[in-house]
Amino acid sequence: MSLLENPDPLVLYGTSFPSRLLLGTAQYPSPEVLRQAVEISGPSFLTVSLRRQAAGHNEIGGQSFWDLLSTLKIPFLPNTAGCHTPEEVWTTAQMAREVFETPWIKLELIGDDYTLQPDTLEMVGVAERLLQDGFKVLPYCTEDLVLCRRLVDIGCEAIMPWAAPIGTGRxxxxxxxxxxxxxxxxxPMLIDAGIGRPSHACEVMEWGFDGVLLNTAVAKAADPIRLAGAFKKAIEAGREAFLGGTMTQRETAEASTPILGTPFWHQNPS
Amino acid sequence: MEITINQTPFKLPQGASIVEAIEAFGAEPPYAIALNLTFVHRQRYSETILTQGDALEIVQPVAGG
Known part of the structure; x- marks a missing residue:
């Protein structure tokens, strides 16, 4: 859906995007599957990364990956995946800005290798440094209210709390x-990490979150292309439900068909 | 003088810049560079002179989540 057709765009740092889905580019069975998953889901961003170039051969990225990305014509959201210190984040973000020619950065600062939980103590400082240098920072964070409020206080115009640890699909x-x-x-808050099923994505959108960032849930599905389409529909359905306002839950049954005029009502002599 | 590029040892002449290191490594664009954990803008490659023990990182776009 183009921006002109969408009356309810995702707005991040003053820029409108036609879709509320952001899609990772890793772990697909083939570049062609990635291409088709992107085509069917129409994401607003593709997340990408940087890794060391190998002398002589570059199987995991490089020119062929770059050529594929260029044909997809979707904005890049580089990440700082694998960074464990604010200095690593700072340097990686600058390199990403030069290579991908974008001010957008998904701030990932890992504090624990087992859970890949973000370093909540160091994140705010480096986010502020990036913002001051002109980056549009989308921090991958936990659902901690105080952390998220600090990130907003220092100028983050959107944040990305996790649903569950990266890649768990829970x-x-x-x-x-x-x-x-x-x-x-x-x-604006985008749920990043931990989503496994379209119903998970729909649920958080029903709660009023503004978008969902997916990778493993699509790439590791039996049929990634079909799941990419399913997630697109689920995110749209969840957004519509949020805007429409779901009913209030009740503890007891209440008939939906009118009682008045029910045939045979009170006709039994007993 | 010996430096490392992506953790691999390389021997370069004294006074070599990042441009010579890129050629020795055979880097293929697109890439970006950090010297001793500090980003170096591409416009500064020729003026950045390397010294013994420097650690150069040359990174390229890859898939990511």
Whole structure:
């Protein structure tokens, strides 16, 4: 869907995007599957990364990957995946800005290798440094309310809390905290990491989150292209449900068909 | 003088710049460079003179999540 056709675009740092889905480019069975997954899901961003170039041969990226990315004509969102210190983030972000020619950066600062949990203590400082240097920072963070508020306070115009650890596909592990976060902060919030099924994506969109960033859930599906399409529909459905307002849950049954005029009502002599 | 490029040792003449290191490595564009963990803008490659023990990182676009 183009921006002209979409009356409800995703707005990040003042820029409107036609889709609320952001798609990672890693782990697909083949470049052609990635291309078709992008085509069917129409994401607003493609996440990409940087790794060491190997002398003589470059199987994991390089020119062929660059050529594929160029044909897709989707904005890049470089990440700082694998960075464990603010200095590594700072240097990686600058290299990414030069290579991908974009100010957008997905700030990843890992604090624990086992869970890939973001370093919540160091993240705010490096986010502020990046913002001051002109980056449009999308920080991958936890659902901690105080951390997220600090990120907003220093100028992040959008944040990306996780649903669950990267690659687990478990869906929102802490619905209470995520819903509270949505209630307390008004900036755009994209759920990044931990989504496994379209129903997970739909659920967080129903809660009012503004978008979803996916990679493993699509790339590692049995049929990535079909799942890319399914996630697109789920995210759109969840957004529509949020805007429409879902009904309030009740504890007891209440007939939806009118009682008045029910045939045979009270006709039994007993 | 010996430096490392992506953790591989390379011998370069004294006074060599990043341009000579790129040629020795055979880097293929697109790429970006950090010297001793500090980003070096591409416009500064020729003026950045390397010294013994320097660690150069040459990175390229790859898939990411």
């Amino acid at each position: 869906g929102a592990l802490n619905p209470y905290a995520l819903r509270l976060l949505r209630e307390r902060l008004s900036v």
